[in-house]
Amino acid sequence: MPLTALDIYKILPKTNCGECAFPTCLAFAMQLATKKVAIDACPYASDDAKATLAGAAAPPIRLVSVGPTEQCIVMGKETVLFRHEETFYHPTAIAVRIRTDRSPEELRAAFERVKALQFDRVGQYVRVELVAIEDATGEPERFASAAALAAEMGLALVLMGSSTDALSAAASAVKQHRPLLYAATAENWEAMAQLAKGCGCPLAVRGKNLDELADLTARIAASGVTDLVVDSGARTPAATLQDLTQIRRLALRKTFRPLGYPAMAFATAGEPLDQVAQAAAYVCKYAALVVTDELEPWQALALVTARQNIYTDPQKPIQVEAGIHTVGAPDETSPVLVTTNFSLTYFTVEADTEASRTPAWVVVVNTEGMSVMTAWAADKFNAESIAKAIGESQVAERVGHRRIVIPGGIAALSGKLEELCGWQILVGPRESAGIPAFMRTQWKQASAAASS
Amino acid sequence: MTVELVRETWPGKIFTVTIGATASEGGTRARTVTVGGHAALPFLPGDAPSPNRPVVAMEVMDAVPQDWPDALKSQLGDVMGAPADWARKCVEAYGAELICLRLNSPHPDWKDASPDAAVATVRSVLEAVPVPLIILGCGHADKDNEVWPRVAEATRGERCLMGVATPENYKTLVVSCLADGHLVLAESPIDVNIQKQLSILITEMGISPDRIVLHPGNASLGYGLEYEYSIMERIRIAGLQGDKMLAQPMLTLSGEESWKAKEAKLPEAAQPVWGSEARRGPAWEAITATSFLHAGADILVLMHPEAAAAARRAIADLSAAAATA
Numbered sequence: 169m170p171l172t173a174l175d176i177y178k179i180l181p182k183t184n185c186g187e188c189a190f191p192t193c194l195a196f197a198m199q200l201a202t203k204k205v206a207i208d209a210c211p212y213a214s215d216d217a218k219a220t221l222a223g224a225a226a227p228p229i230r231l232v233s234v235g236p237t238e239q240c241i242v243m244g245k246e247t248v249l250f251r252h253e254e255t256f257y258h259p260t261a262i263a264v265r266i267r268t269d270r271s272p273e274e275l276r277a278a279f280e281r282v283k284a285l286q287f288d289r290v291g292q293y294v295r296v297e298l299v300a301i302e303d304a305t306g307e308p309e310r311f312a313s314a315a316a317l318a319a320e321m322g323l324a325l326v327l328m329g330s331s332t333d334a335l336s337a338a339a340s341a342v343k344q345h346r347p348l349l350y351a352a353t354a355e356n357w358e359a360m361a362q363l364a365k366g367c368g369c370p371l372a373v374r375g376k377n378l379d380e381l382a383d384l385t386a387r388i389a390a391s392g393v394t395d396l397v398v399d400s401g402a403r404t405p406a407a408t409l410q411d412l413t414q415i416r417r418l419a420l421r422k423t424f425r426p427l428g429y430p431a432m433a434f435a436t437a438g439e440p441l442d443q444v445a446q447a448a449a450y451v452c453k454y455a456a457l458v459v460t461d462e463l464e465p466w467q468a469l470a471l472v473t474a475r476q477n478i479y480t481d482p483q484k485p486i487q488v489e490a491g492i493h494t495v496g497a498p499d500e501t502s503p504v505l506v507t508t509n510f511s512l513t514y515f516t517v518e519a520d521t522e523a524s525r526t527p528a529w530v531v532v533v534n535t536e537g538m539s540v541m542t543a544w545a546a547d548k549f550n551a552e553s554i555a556k557a558i559g560e561s562q563v564a565e566r567v568g569h570r571r572i573v574i575p576g577g578i579a580a581l582s583g584k585l586e587e588l589c590g591w592q593i594l595v596g597p598r599e600s601a602g603i604p605a606f607m608r609t610q611w612k613q614a615s616a617a618a619s620s
Numbered sequence: 621m622t623v624e625l626v627r628e629t630w631p632g633k634i635f636t637v638t639i640g641a642t643a644s645e646g647g648t649r650a651r652t653v654t655v656g657g658h659a660a661l662p663f664l665p666g667d668a669p670s671p672n673r674p675v676v677a678m679e680v681m682d683a684v685p686q687d688w689p690d691a692l693k694s695q696l697g698d699v700m701g702a703p704a705d706w707a708r709k710c711v712e713a714y715g716a717e718l719i720c721l722r723l724n725s726p727h728p729d730w731k732d733a734s735p736d737a738a739v740a741t742v743r744s745v746l747e748a749v750p751v752p753l754i755i756l757g758c759g760h761a762d763k764d765n766e767v768w769p770r771v772a773e774a775t776r777g778e779r780c781l782m783g784v785a786t787p788e789n790y791k792t793l794v795v796s797c798l799a800d801g802h803l804v805l806a807e808s809p810i811d812v813n814i815q816k817q818l819s820i821l822i823t824e825m826g827i828s829p830d831r832i833v834l835h836p837g838n839a840s841l842g843y844g845l846e847y848e849y850s851i852m853e854r855i856r857i858a859g860l861q862g863d864k865m866l867a868q869p870m871l872t873l874s875g876e877e878s879w880k881a882k883e884a885k886l887p888e889a890a891q892p893v894w895g896s897e898a899r900r901g902p903a904w905e906a907i908t909a910t911s912f913l914h915a916g917a918d919i920l921v922l923m924h925p926e927a928a929a930a931a932r933r934a935i936a937d938l939s940a941a942a943a944t945a
Contacts, residue, residue, distance in 0.1 A: 250857070252850040287893065289842065378623045386621065405937040409663050417626040426621070437937075441903055441930045445910045449938070452849070452914040465895030469883060470841060470903045474911055477846040512844060519882055601880075 171224045173201040179217040180210065187211055228419045230429050232370050232395045232456075234261070234298070234348045235324035241297050243397065243456035244430035249416060255481040258430075260451045262471060263298035263326045263459045268314045269305055278462065279318050285468040290511045291488055294472040300350070300459050301338070303329035308337030319345045326350055326372070326459070332359045343367035348457075350374075351399060357384055361393045370395040372432060377401060378411060382426035389426075396429045397457060405446050408433050412454040430456030440467055448474040485537035486511040492561040493518070496527030500568040503528045503611050505596065505603075506554055507575060508535040508543050517600045524604035526611070529566060533557040540575045551581045555588035571614060573606070628667045632862035634658040635830040636672070637869050639718065639781050639803060640752025646777035646801065650750030653718055655833075655918040656869035661856065662916055663938045673939040674913055676932045677718035677754055677921045678710035679875050682733075682741045683725045689879050691901040695925055703741050704748035711749045714925045715932065720754040720873075721745050726767050727758035735770040742771050746778065754781040754805065754871075754921070757793075765792040772796035781805050781833055781871075787818050794825045803831045805871060810837035810847045812854050812866070819865035833919065834870045840877035841908040848872070849915045856916035870916055874909035875923030902926035910934045 177197035188209040190196040199205045200221065207213050207221050231245040241261045248254045264282045266275070279299060286295035299318050303311040311329060315338040318325055325347035329335040339349055349367075351374040352360035364371035371393055375381025378400050385396055400411035415431045418424035433455040435446040444467045447458045451474055463471070480486060487509045495518055507517045509532045521528050533553055535543035543549035558564075558572065570591045574581065576598035586593045594614055597606050636657035641647025653675055660667035662674075682703050684692075699706035703721065710716040721742065725733035742755060755771060757764035769792065772782065783805025785793045790806070797804050804822055808815035815836050823829050836855055839848040852870055859867030878884055884904035888897050905927035909920040913934065922928040 250850075250853055251846070252854055284893065378625075379621055382623050383621045404940060405934070406663060406940045409938065410666060413664060414623075414625050414666075417628075418623065421626050422624075424623070427623070437933075439930075439933070440899070441906055441926065442933055442937075444903060444907055445930055445934045446937075448907050448911055449914055449934070452911055464899065465893055466897075466900035466903055467895075469894050469900065470907045473842040473883070474845070474907055477842065478849065478911075480846050482846070482850060516843070 171201060171221070173198040176200050176221065179214070179220055181212045181214075183212065185212070223425075228423050228428050229416075230394065230396070231258075232397060232430050234326070234346060234370050234397075236345045239322075239324065240346070241324055246416070246454075246456075247420070249420060251478065252482055255483065256479050258456065259475050259479040260455050261298055261457045262296045262447070262468075262475070263300040263457060264296055264463055265300040265302055265328070265459050265461055267302045267304040268307075268310055272313070272317065275314055275317060276321075279321050279323055281462070282323060283321060285463060285465060285472075287469055287472060289473060289476060290486055290515045292476065292486065294476050296463065296468050296472065297324055298326055298348075298457075299323045300326035300328055303327075303331060303334045303338070306331045306334055308334045311335070311338040312341040314338070315342045315347065318342075319347075326457075330356075332356055332363065335360075336363050339363060339367045339369055343369060346370065348372055348397060352384060352388060354380060354384060357388055358391070361388045361391045364393050364395075365391075370397060372397040372399055373429075374399040375401055378414060378427065382424075385429065386426045397432050398427060398429045399432050399434075403434060403436050405449060408446075409449060409453055412450060416454040432457040432459065434458070435460045440464060443467060444470050447471050451475045451478055487537040488514045488532055490532050490534035490557065492563055492566070493530040493532055494527070495521040495530060496525075498527040498529050498566075500566065501615070502526070502567065503607070504563055504567060504572045505530045506533065506558070506572055507531075508533055508538060508540055508549055510535065510537050510539045510543070513539045513600075517603070520600040520603040521607075524607040526607040529563055531557055531561045531563055531572070541577050544578050544581075549578065551584035551588050554581070554585055558589050558591065569615070569618060571618070573611070575600075576602075625666065628660065628664075630659060630668075630860035630862075632860050632864070632867055634856070634859050634867050634869060635832075635864075637803065637830055637833060639754070639779060641777055641779040641801075645779070647779055648746070649752050649778065651752075652779070653752050658916075659860070661860070662914055665941075670939075672918075674918050674920060674935050675717040676715075676928050676935070677720045677919055678714060678716035678925075678928050679720045679722060679873070679921050679923050680706045680710060680745065681722045681724055682738070683730055685724075689885050689901065691885070691898065692879065692923055696923075704744040707745045708748045710925075710928075711751055714928055716751065716928065718752050718754055718919065719745060719749055720756065720921045722756040722758075723767060723771075724758050726763045727760045728763060729760075730758065732763075735767045738767045739770050739774045742775060746775060752780065753778065754783070754919075756783055756805075761789040764789065768793050769796045769799075772800040772802055775802070776800040779803060783807060783833075784835055785818065785822060787814055787821070790818065790822060791825070794822050794827055797831070798825065798827055803833060805833050805835050806868075807835040808837065810839065810844070810851050812836075812851055812858065815851075815855060816858075816863070816865045819868070823865070829864050829868065832868045834866070834868045835873065836870060838873060838877050839908075840874065840881055841904055841911070842883055843877065843881055845908060845911060849911060852912060852915035852917060869918035871919040871921065872909060872912045872917045873921045874905055874912070874927075875921060878905040878908045878927075879923065902930070906930040906934075913938065
C-alpha cells in the first residue's frame with residue numbers, strides 16, 4: 169500500500185531545515201508521496217525512514233525469476249485481481265513433473281517429450297517451459313545427474329525433494345541454471361534457506377496452510393533469502409483456488425509482505441483432461457507457476473492456449489504486421505484479400521484461405537488490433553485507410569489484375585473505395601469461413617469475366 | 621501467525637432463476653434446475669457460500685450441419701437424426717442436467733421447416749426427458765418470430781429458457797415468454813453495455829429480471845476466449861455491485877464455437893505436434909467451458925459427452941467443501 173504524505177511526514181526529522189530545497193518537511197513529504205523526489209535529498213533522514221520508504225516502494229508481489237539469465241522465466245509482480253482492470257503481466261509458468269525413479273534413457277525420453285511441447289499460435293511461440301524433477305529415491309547422485317541431464321537439454325528446472333542432502337547435490341550440479349528449489353517447510357526451512365543462499369537459487373516455500381506459510385516466509389526472508397515462491401499446501405481444486413485468491417488479495421489489497429510472492433499450485437487430478445481443467449483454472453486465478461503431471465501434446469496445447477488468452481493485454485490485442493502477406497505461393501493472377509491487423513482476424517482469414525487451396529495475397533490494414541466490424545465502427549477500417557494500405561503494400565506490382573476482395577461486413581464501402589484506389593471491388597463473405605466457397609464461385613467468375 | 625483473510629462482501633446479489641416446472645408448478649418436469657443466487661464471485665464460499673452450483677446442459681439439434689466434426693458424429697451418430705433419442709441419451713447416458721434444443725431446421729437455408737414441425741420436435745423432446753429445456757431458435761429473425769410463439773404456446777407452463785433475444789430481435793420472443801410462462805435468454809455480442817441495454821428493453825416489456833439469463837458472447841479457447849471471459853467477469857462484478865440489469869445468471873454455449881477451431885478438428889497426421897485429435901477436440905470444448913466457470917458462468921452448454929463429463933467433474937471439484945475455506 170503506498171504511503172501517504174502524512175505517513176511519510178511522521179518519519180521525517182520535522183525540523184523544516186529546508187536543505188532538501190522544500191520549505192517544510194511536510195512539503196517534502198508531499199513530494200516524496202508522489203515520488204517526485206528521493207529521500208536522499210534529506211541529509212537527516214534516519215535509516216529507518218529510508219528503509220520504510222524503500223519497503224513501500226517495493227511491488228506488493230515480488231518479481232522472481234527462475235532459470236538461466238538468457239532464458240529466464242519471470243513470475244510475480246502482478247498488479248490486479250481482474251485482467252480487465254489492467255492486464256496480467258507474467259504468464260503462469262508450467263512445469264511438468266517427472267520422477268527420478270526411471271532409467272537415464274527413460275528420463276531423457278521424458279525430457280524430450282517436455283521439450284517438444286512448443287507451438288506456434290497466432291504468430292506467437294508458446295511452450296511448456298519447465299520440468300519439475302522429483303527426487304523419488306533419495307539418492308543424491310541420481311537426482312543430481314537427472315538435473316544435469318535436463319539442464320544440458322536446455323530445460324529450465326524445478327528441483328523437488330524432501331531430502332535436503334539430495335536436493336543440495338542436485339542444486340549444486342545445476343546452480344548456474346538457477347533452478348527453483350522445492351520446498352522449504354516447517355521442518356527444514358533453515359537448511360533450505362541456507363542451500364538457496366549458497367546456490368543463489370530461488371526457493372519455494374510450502375506451508376500446511378496460509379498461516380504456517382506466512383510464518384515460514386517471514387523467517388526465511390529475515391534470514392536473507394527473498395526470491396521465494398509460495399505454496400499453501402492446498403491440493404484440491406476448491407482449496408487451491410481459495411488460497412490462490414487469498415494470496416493475491418492479501419498481497420494487493422493489504423500489502424501483506426509475508427505472502428507477497430508469486431504463488432504456485434499443483435494439478436492433482438488423475439484423469440488427463442481434468443489435469444488441464446485444473447491447471448487452466450489456476451492460470452485464470454492467480455497461479456504464477458503450475459506443476460502438472462506429464463502432459464500429452466493435446467493437453468499442453470489446450471493449456472498454453474488458455475494461458476495465452478488470459479494473459480493477452482486487454483488494451484493491446486495481439487497484432488500482425490500491416491502490409492502484404494502471402495498464403496501459399498501466390499502469383500500475378502492470385503486474388504488479393506483485404507483484412508485487419510487483429511491477429512485473430514488475420515489468422516482466421518489465413519486459415520480459411522489455406523483451406524480454399526487458392527494461393528492469395530492478403531493486404532493487412534493497420535486497424536490498431538481491431539477486428540473487421542469493430543474497426544469499421546471505429547472508423548479505422550474505412551475506404552481511406554484501405555486505399556492507403558493498398559498503395560503502400562505495392563501489391564499492384566505483384567499482380568496483373570486490379571481486383572480486391574473486401575470482407576462482406578464492409579460492403580457499404582465498395583463505391584468509395586473503388587473511387588479512391590481505382591481497383592474493382594469484390595465483396596467477399598461476411599464470415600471468413602465462407603472464403604473457400606467464395607474462391608470456388610465468385611472469384612473464379614470474376615477472373616473469367618475479366619479475361620474473356 | 622494468524623493471517624487475517626481478505627473477505628469481499630458485495631451490496632448486490634445475483635438473481636436466482638429456476639428453469640423447468642414440475643406438475644405441481646404447472647409443468648411436466650420430474651425435476652427443475654436452479655441457478656444463480658450468488659453473493660460472491662465463483663467458488664469462494666469464504667466470502668459467501670453459493671446456494672447453487674453451475675450446471676451442465678447438453679446441446680441437441682434437430683438437424684446437424686453437413687460438416688459436423690467426425691469426433692461428434694462418432695459419439696452421437698446413432699441419434700443425430702432423432703432429437704428425442706439424442707436428448708434421452710444425453711440425460712440417461714451422459715447425465716445432462718438440462719437439454720438445450722437448437723431448432724436449426726426452420727432456417728430458410730436449412731430445411732425451411734414449418735413451425736408445426738418445430739413444435740412436434742419440441743414436444744417429442746419434452747416427452748423423452750424429465751429434465752428442463754433450453755430452446756434456441758435458428759437465428760433467422762423472421763422465421764424465429766414465426767416459430768417462437770408456437771413453441772412457447774405448446775410448452776406453456778414448462779418454464780423453458782428460450783432464446784436468443786438480441787437487441788435486433790427480442791420483442792416476439794419476450795411476448796411469447798410472458799404469455800406462456802417461460803424465461804428469456806438474452807444475448808449480446810461480447811459487450812457489457814449492450815447486454816445491460818437488452819436487459820432494460822426486455823424488462824420494460826414486463827418480464828421480471830429474475831426471468832432472464834444472460835448469454836454474453838460466443839468465443840472459444842484460442843479464439844477470443846479472453847474477451848468473453850472478461851465480459852462475463854465484468855458483468856458478474858457489476859451484478860454483485862448492485863446493477864440489477866446485469867445481475868442475472870450467465871450461460872455459455874461452448875460446443876459450436878469450440879468445434880469450429882482447427883485445433884479441435886485437425887487430424888494428428890496433419891499436425892503431429894498437436895497430438896491425439898480424439899482427445900484434443902473434447903479438451904478444446906471442455907477447457908473453453910470450464911474457463912468460463914471462473915468468470916461466473918452458471919450454465920455450460922456442451923456437445924461432446926467427454927467434454928460434458930469433464931465439466932461436471934470440474935464443477936463438483938470446485939464446489940467441494942474445502943479444508944481451508
